[in-house]
Amino acid sequence: MRRRRFLAAGIGMAAAVAGCGTERFPAGAGDARGAYEIVAGGERWERVTRAFAGAAGEAGFAGRGPVRITVTGLPALAAAELNHGESLMDTATPLARLAGEVVVVVVPATSRFRSFDEFGAHLLARPGETPLAGGPQGEPDHLLFGLIAKGLGADTRQVDYTGYRSSAEAATALRAGRAAAAAGALADWRGPIRRGAVRVLAVSCARRFPGVDAPSLLESGIRVDFANWCAAVGPGAMPEDRRASAVRMCEEVTGSPSWQRACEAGGWVRIPLAGDDFRAWLDSEVRRTKAVLRDLGLVETSGGTTCWGSCGNGH
Known part of the structure; x- marks a missing residue:
């Protein structure tokens, strides 16, 4: 297998820390219960970021505040590993998993x-x-x-x-x-x-998907539960009080009817997971991604793979 370096998706990692080159979407205006500026960690995340910011605005969380939240996901995580960069766990504060593509x-x-x-x-x-x-x-x-x-x-x-x-x-x-x-x-x-x-x-998800006449991989005997997921992260070394507030905001927004409608319109599957549970899941997802990249011969790394997957069913 030919090997090469991969640079295209790496913007998501840097954006999680500095917000450089990101598209900003104010989360709303008026009486704020918390001020959050929600940015897309690269072009691929603009649609879901706009939808998340809109749902946050409807929930009463105002934009352009002191706390910046970046929406990034699996491709950026993989790019960091391919380029031997720091992982998302090292450069940002995990807040919540938002949605995924089957x-x-x-x-x-x-x-x-x-x-x-x-x-x-x-x-x-x-x-x-x-x-x-x-x-x-x-x-x-x-x-x-x-x-x-x-x-x-x-x-x-x-x-x-x-x-x-x-x-x-x-x-x-x-x-x-x-x-x-x-x-x-x-x-x-x-x-x-x-x-x-x-x-x-x-x-790729754990169960058959509505409207698709095909089995899931799990039903076919492959222990894989997978989605191209995206998540909200804060800056690295985020103070605990701000992290806790941001996690609560994410939980409220991802549970809102507005976010449900946005996901249905965008063709995304809601896979909410927040706080410490999301941090633990993300750590496992980093290890799984490293392992499969190694198995494919794209990187040399150590560590085992994990069978449980990205759709979040049952986790």
């Missing part, structure tokens, strides 16, 4: 793989002869295929994966026969799914 494994409508079991059997027997596609190397789609390969017992370093900048490019690779299967956010693949251009073999 990832689907798809094949062309004409694929010989009629089920995930058939696909999995081929990947197990011939990992180097099962070309896979998705988003950029080292990002969530690639991580998911690494977890699937490991769950099957396949030689993970032999996985043949090509990363593309968009789901449209990955779909082109499927149509052209350059990939046998692809992974990506369900929202990005809904069009090809509706048109019958691709079939969904499995969804």
